[in-house]
Amino acid sequence: MKKFELITGRTLKQGIALHIGKTTESYQNAVAVAYLNKVDMDENFITEGKNILLSTDFGRVVVKALKDDIPKGMIFMPYGPWANLLISVNTHGTGMPDFKSLIAWFSPVDEEVWSWEKVLKEVKTL
Numbered sequence: 001m002k003k004f005e006l007i008t009g010r011t012l013k014q015g016i017a018l019h020i021g022k023t024t025e026s027y028q029n030a031v032a033v034a035y036l037n038k039v040d041m042d043e044n045f046i047t048e049g050k051n052i053l054l055s056t057d058f059g060r061v062v063v064k065a066l067k068d069d070i071p072k073g074m075i076f077m078p079y080g081p082w083a084n085l086l087i088s089v090n091t092h093g094t095g096m097p098d099f100k101s102l103i104a105w106f107s108p109v110d111e112e113v114w115s116w117e118k119v120l121k122e123v124k125t126l
Contacts, residue, residue: 006104014078031080035068059085
């Protein structure tokens with residue numbers, strides 16, 4: 001399976017939805033997504049809006065795949081609980097985990113995007 005570089009960060013939609021409420025549909029639609037390069041999507045038979053299982057060495061989550069103008073081989077996810085499932089809890093003594101340059105894999109799935117409740121249940125198993 002091909003490896004990708006996962007980057008997480010803030011987006012305007014994520015910031016606005018954060019203030020509406022983290023348990024709202026608006027927030028989930030803003031952060032339970034992964035932005036991919038069109039070529040990467042085509043090569044992996046992913047159409048925009050298809051759900052994917054996104055995995056790292058630290059966790060996994062089902063999110064919606066969206067097309068964006070990002071470099072080939074990269075995945076971008078907005079900050080939020082869905083992205084947090086993919087990040088190590090190790091902070092290297094800084095108090096801040098690594099949010100950039102994580103190795104990730106993805107594959108299409110027929111499973112629904114994980115709900116807020118499912119994300120919380122998954123966090124409890126870590």
